[in-house]
Amino acid sequence: MLPSVVVSQELTRFSSPPGHWRLCSVLVVEDHSTYRTMMDLQLQKLGLACQLVEDGQAALMALACGRFDLIISDCRMPRMDGYVLTRAIRRRERVLGLARVPIIALTGHLEPGTWQRCREAGMDTCLSKPLPLGRLRDELERWLPARQALPPPERRLATWPTRATLMDAFGSAQMVNHMLDSLFAETRKDSAALTRARMTLDVGLTIDHLHRLVGSFAFLGVTDLEASGKGLIDDIRARGLVSNISRLEAFQEDLTACLAYMGTL
Amino acid sequence: MLRVILADDHPLIRIGQKVVIEASGKYKVVGEADGPDQLLELLDTTACDVLVTDFAMPGDQQVDGYGLLSLLHRQYPALPVVLVTMFASVATLRASFVHGVQAIVAKNASARELPQAINAVIAGQRFVSECLRANCWRRGQVTSHGQRNCPARNAKWCACSPAA
Numbered sequence: 251m252l253p254s255v256v257v258s259q260e261l262t263r264f265s266s267p268p269g270h271w272r273l274c275s276v277l278v279v280e281d282h283s284t285y286r287t288m289m290d291l292q293l294q295k296l297g298l299a300c301q302l303v304e305d306g307q308a309a310l311m312a313l314a315c316g317r318f319d320l321i322i323s324d325c326r327m328p329r330m331d332g333y334v335l336t337r338a339i340r341r342r343e344r345v346l347g348l349a350r351v352p353i354i355a356l357t358g359h360l361e362p363g364t365w366q367r368c369r370e371a372g373m374d375t376c377l378s379k380p381l382p383l384g385r386l387r388d389e390l391e392r393w394l395p396a397r398q399a400l401p402p403p404e405r406r407l408a409t410w411p412t413r414a415t416l417m418d419a420f421g422s423a424q425m426v427n428h429m430l431d432s433l434f435a436e437t438r439k440d441s442a443a444l445t446r447a448r449m450t451l452d453v454g455l456t457i458d459h460l461h462r463l464v465g466s467f468a469f470l471g472v473t474d475l476e477a478s479g480k481g482l483i484d485d486i487r488a489r490g491l492v493s494n495i496s497r498l499e500a501f502q503e504d505l506t507a508c509l510a511y512m513g514t515l
Numbered sequence: 516m517l518r519v520i521l522a523d524d525h526p527l528i529r530i531g532q533k534v535v536i537e538a539s540g541k542y543k544v545v546g547e548a549d550g551p552d553q554l555l556e557l558l559d560t561t562a563c564d565v566l567v568t569d570f571a572m573p574g575d576q577q578v579d580g581y582g583l584l585s586l587l588h589r590q591y592p593a594l595p596v597v598l599v600t601m602f603a604s605v606a607t608l609r610a611s612f613v614h615g616v617q618a619i620v621a622k623n624a625s626a627r628e629l630p631q632a633i634n635a636v637i638a639g640q641r642f643v644s645e646c647l648r649a650n651c652w653r654r655g656q657v658t659s660h661g662q663r664n665c666p667a668r669n670a671k672w673c674a675c676s677p678a679a
Binding site for chain 1: 625
């Protein structure tokens with residue numbers, strides 16, 4: 251059966267995932283492309299952002315660039331396996347004084363001694379593949395930070411929408427949740443694409459993704475981001491991308507701050 | 516029940532617009548498109564009474580979006596078009612009305628104003644987003660009344676009554 255079929259059949263058994271999961275991100279380390287795709291689909295269904303990499307070395311690169319709330323790693327992989335990766339992560343956390351990120355080990359063959367190897371390397375639990383969606387969700391509930399453990403949003407403007415204003419405009423809590431899920435999923439995609447477009451100095455793509463991002467926030471009534479985003483689009487059209495790089499970076503930071511706030515609604 | 520087709524490249528906006536359009540019980544969204552190509556295919560196969568479309572979607576050959584509006588106007592001259600745009604200005608308004616658009620709604624006001632705009636175009640009137648009306652008034656370019664009092668065909672464009 252295709253992974254997507256499994257996902258949709260199983261999802262009907264569950265209520266919607268906790269809203270604060272929209273703010274969490276998961277790093278998936280898996281060398282097998284089918285399992286990678288399946289994990290991606292499952293995490294998307296649960297409203298979680300994830301980054302997929304194919305071995306331990308790529309995972310360390312990803313950790314150097316971004317923050318993750320949970321790592322799900324295969325044990326056996328080429329170049330750097332899950333055990334070596336975990337030891338490197340724990341060492342890095344000790345040296346840099348970072349918070350300990352939970353690591354879930356996934357293995358195709360749960361042999362005697364596997365769990366002991368995982369624990370000695372510093373992994374938190376060990377599960378066998380493939381992981382059904384219900385079981386994955388249980389494990390995520392166990393290992394992802396609770397809502398109150400997430401840092402509160404740094405910014406909150408009086409003009410930003412509240413749950414009450416959104417309910418007033420769009421009717422039901424279910425609809426508002428559906429819209430927020432869409433906002434988070436699309437903003438993640440557009441932000442990543444915008445960063446790529448910015449780094450490759452692609453003016454056309456930058457404007458396309460900026461337009462799409464600003465449009466969605468404008469639709470929800472986030473007037474300050476709408477004004478700065480429109481000004482930025484106009485200025486990129488007039489003066490090009492290179493002279494607007496730092497302004498674009500600042501805009502993306504504002505966007506992230508607003509998204510962190512929206513995640514608490 | 517009047518049939519509406521929605522076009523916007525962002526799913527969040529399509530979800531929200533569908534809710535506010537269908538809230539009155541008078542309109543039904545019969546199709547959604549996420550870009551110009553899908554919109555043209557949809558119009559080809561699905562009958563509708565009103566089109567609500569974003570201005571410039573990726574994939575549009577014309578950077579400014581007028582190419583799509585002009586094509587729509589040529590292919591479906593009788594179909595009322597409500598334009599939703601983040602770049603609502605008097606210049607956009609004028610140019611889009613020349614390209615056959617009947618209503619212009621600012622994206623940040625569309626959750627509130629879309630039902631009014633659709634009511635207006637179904638009644639054969641034009642509609643201008645509230646944020647633009649003040650601008651138009653200041654410039655003395657728009658009458659306060661609908662087509663009855665404004666020779667739209669001569670003036671090319673006008674606004675529907677401000678307190679729609």
